[in-house]
Amino acid sequence: MSIHFRITLMFALLLCLVMGVSAFLINSFLLDNLIEQQKNELNLKGRFWIEKMNESNAKIETEGVAELEKLLVSNRKIEVLLLGKKKKVLYTSLPSSNLNGWMDALERKAEKRQNRNIWMVGSDDYVVVNLPFKNDEKQRLILASPVRGLKDTRMEMTNNILLIVLIGAVSTILLSFFITRSMVQPLHKLTREIKKIQARRFSEVQLIPARGEIAEVSNSVYSMAQELDRFHEIQRQFLQNASHELKTPLMSIQGYAEGIRDGVFVDAAAEKGFDVIVEETNRLKHIVTEIILLAKLEGEENLFDPSWHSATDLVTRTIERLHPLQLQHNVTISVRPTKTNDVVYVDEGKFLQALLNIIGNALRHAKDQITIEIKSGKRQLQIEVQDDGEGIAEELLPHLFHRFVKGKNGDVGLGLAISRAIIERSHGCLQAENGRLHGAIFRITLPLYPQPENSRTPE
Template sequence: MSLQLRITLMFGLLLLVLTSISASLIHSFLLDNLIDQQKNELVLKGQTWIDKNNDPTESVQPESIAELTRLFVSNRKVEILLLGKKKKVLYTTLPSSNLNQWLDVLDRKAEKRKDKNIWIVGDDDYVVVNLPFKNDEKQRLILGSPVRGLKDVRLELTQNIIIVLLIGAVSTILLSFFMTKSMVRPLNQLEKEIKKVQFRRFSEVRHIPARGEISEVSESVYSMAQELDRFHEIQRQFLQNASHELKTPLMSIQGYAEGIRDGIFTDKSAEQGLDVIVAETNRLKHIVTDIILLAKLESEEDLFHASFYSASELVSKAVERLHPLTVQQNVTITVRSLSTDPILYVDEDKILQALLNIVGNALRHADEHIEIRIDGGKRHAIIEVIDDGEGIPDDLLPHLFHRFVKGKSGDVGLGLAISRAIVERSGGAVDVRNGTVAGAVFRLTLPLRPPTQS
């Protein structure tokens, strides 16, 4: 069953229950309301006639009786009983067979049901008004209207109300069906787009326009598809680049090994070939080690063991390890703290490796000088590595931290990708931009406390 039909059925069932309860309550209270209205009407008309004919010195004239009859002629059936002194019947509309029953009820002061204005006379219930006449409690004007007639009116009114409620309910259900259709349509379209994701057709996923929470879901699906498409492309490029990087040293190794085996390279040439084989083997080992490390950084959970370390000490260790390279390339490194030495909450070995990769990259591109700035904040510390080289080409800048992406003097293209993985797994962030004058600026944001305390 479709979502649209389920929502409509649930809404219709709820509306049916509410309509039934409403009709039941109306049916229950309607009779009481009609009885009250009938009683008030009888009191009003009876009292009006009594006020006109309340002179104790005059007897009831035929004209007064006729006026009393006319007063109730337009009403529903109303029984009139006018009693004089000693319960003498002055006038009545009751048949003689019922008169004695009414008088008996009057003698018993009316057998009552729920309401004191309801009299049970024979098998019928009556709404009764008992009014004193001529200021004498013994002379009474008794007016009675059968409850059966009010019940018929109640049934008629209830039927009309139920018809109106049913028409309203049907109209509301039809309206909700079309409203639900407009709400469910984006979900049906989203289902088709998600199936594209299922079959890895990420680039074909469209953004479905919608409103409210569905709009957020649509935006999430579209963003997810774009991210998956980008990741899929990165994986494809990774396989291509990895195969290329591995293929080059393997070809060199194979070429020299076959040449030595076949006697093509002898003496010094053979020695040079063996040196190349050893160098390319070490290069292969380095590439494979970096690939394995990057895979571990992106997948394994218990790889990091964080503790508190001085940012200045970590930077100093990285500079010391790179000292031979700085002397060789004639580049100076200056470390400058812009605030009190921040204490980082990181894995020392991993962050040191990330710093070595980034500062080593700066060394390959710097002309004469590298500046490392350390600044502390409330929750994070910032380490900036600034070189005075040529900077990074604009087309390379967005992809610099991707795997196997390298500049003109790069090595394998995994160092910066490893650095980014280490920093992000540590709860920080890394980005790069070109300097305002020259060179590149690498910015590392590292945490000062565990993630739960941040």
Template sequence: MKLQYQLNAAFTALLIVIMAVTGYVIYSLILDLLIEDERRQLEQKGEIIVNVLNETYRTQEDVQQFNDFLQDQDLQLFLYDRRQNKVLLSTMSNEVVNGFFMNNDFSDTTEDLWEYGNDKFVTSRILFYPETLGMELILLTPLRDIQNVQQNFIQRMLIVFLVGSLVIVSLSYFLTNKLVTPLTRLKQQLKKIEKRKFEEIEPIKATGEIKEVAQSVYDMANELQRYINSQQTFFQNASHELKTPLMTIQGYAEGIKDHIFDEKDEEKGLEVMVKEVNRLKKIINEMILLAKLESEQSVYNPTKVSAKVLIEEIIDRILPVANENELQIKHNDVEDITLLVDEEKMLQALLNLSFNGIRHAKSQLHITVTSPSKQTANIIIEDDGEGIADDLIPHIFHRFVKGKNGETGLGLAIARAIVEQSGGKIEVGKSQLGGAKFTIQLYV
């Protein structure tokens, strides 16, 4: 069963249960309320009659004189004498009076419902004053009349319930349709993702949490497409980077085997082969490290490291290369900031960025450590080189993406993976010095 039908069925069932319980409670209470209301009305009428009789007729001998007055009231009533336990007069026939007198105890003032034949009657009793007279006016109303009012009320209530149910069910259908339609469209988009038809993915119009889920699916599809494209690019670049040194090694090896080269060229060929083997080894080691950083949490072991000590180690390692290239290394006085990182891995990330800057710098490399807040620290490495091309900036941290004078194309990807393992983030932009500016944000 579709979700929309399930929701409508569940809502309708819940509505039926609520209305049934409500109807039962109302049906049970309405009769008592109507009886109580009828008794109150009878009491009001009886008190009016008793007041009139008390003012006009004050002795038992005067009873016969107001018989005509009672007959004109269009009420079912008895004038009862408690002392003699008999009905003095009534607006009903003697046969009915005798039937009531035989079936009910007139002296029992606690009985609210009297019976006559198959019918029941609601009673209300009002004493004459003074009470020493022992005279009492008893008014009756057939319970059948009250039950008819009850049935009429219930019928109208059922009509209201039915109309209300139709309106509510229609509204429920409209709301569930509005809720389910985006889910149906979202299902269609997920099918496209399953078939890798990323170019056909379309944003879904929705509200609330469904809108957030739809946006997440849309972002996921874009990320999957980017990931698949990056993987394809990775394999293409990896095959190219590995193929180049292998072809060089193969060419020289076959030439030496076939004695094509003289002794001097053979020696040069062996040197080239060793150089290419070392280059190949470096590429493979960096690929293995990058794969571990992105898939194995156990290779990263964070500890508390002083930022000042970390920068000093970086300076000590890059200074010989910088002096060789006649570059000036500048750094600020680092505050006593403690970082929670894997010291060896973070050192490698910073060295990758620093050596990258040295390769592209013209005369200087700046390393700056700042603490913009109590929770974060920024490490900035910038140079005065030509900078990174605008079209290369979005992809600079991807594998085998190399700028001018790049080596393996894995150094920046490794730096990104290490920083992200540390819970931080890395960004690239243009430096005021003219070259590239790498900013690492870490939590302290």
């Protein structure tokens, strides 16, 4: 059974249970409530007539009886018994056949049930009000209404209530059916889209329109499919680029090795071939080392050993290591340190490697000048590296930090990917953009933490 029908069935069963309990309670308390209301009505009308008769001193046999009949006009049968002194019947609406039974009941002070206002006369129950007349306990006004009529009223009201509740229940169940259907349909569609993800058809996944929490799930599924599609494409490009990067030096090594083996290269040519083999072997070793490092950075948890370091000191040490490359390209590097706190919590060796890749990339593309600015805020520290080169090609910018993506004068295409992995594992982020006038800007953002008092920043 589908979730649509299960929800509707559960709601219908719950509604039936509530209706059953409500009907039972209504049926139990409705008669008591009607009896109490009838008693109050008889009591109010009787006292009103008695007070009126006491004030006007009207005669009971004529004006009083007419007034009493007018007062007791109602849609229910009301019996009247007006007794004078010595239980003389002054007026009654009872048939003569029932009068003796009432007098006997009055004589016995009535056979009382659970409710003292209910009298049993013969085989019928009555709601009875017994009031003293003219402040004389021997003169009584007895008003009685049969309970049978109240029971009929209760049944009629109960049936009407049940009919209304039944109509409301059917309407509610139908409404619940359509509301549940509108909620479940997006889930069915989402199931189909998730099966596409299971089949790795990420590009075919569509955004399912929905509302509320289901809309959040739909957006998450769609975003996940897009991210998986992008990741799948990156993996495919990675394999293509990796195979290309590895194939080129391997072909050179194979060619010179076979040439030397077959005697094609001898003497100086053989020596040159050996040099090429060693050079390409070192290049292969460098590529494999960087691939292994990138895999470790993205997978292993205990690879980092962070400590407190000055960002300015780390940048200065990076520039010192790149001094030969700086002289080779004849580029000036200027550093603008911050005047406030610049202490970051990073792995020294890994972060230096990230800075070497970023600043080394700037050196290869700069014309004359590189500016490194360190800016410190309340919670974050930024290191901006800007060169005055040609900038980054717009089509390359979205993929700049992917594996084996390299621009002009690039090496292997893993340096920036490694730098981003290191910085992200340090709880920071690395961004790149083109400057307003010229060159490229690489921006490293790192969180600033309160430095413990017992820790010491390396000089």
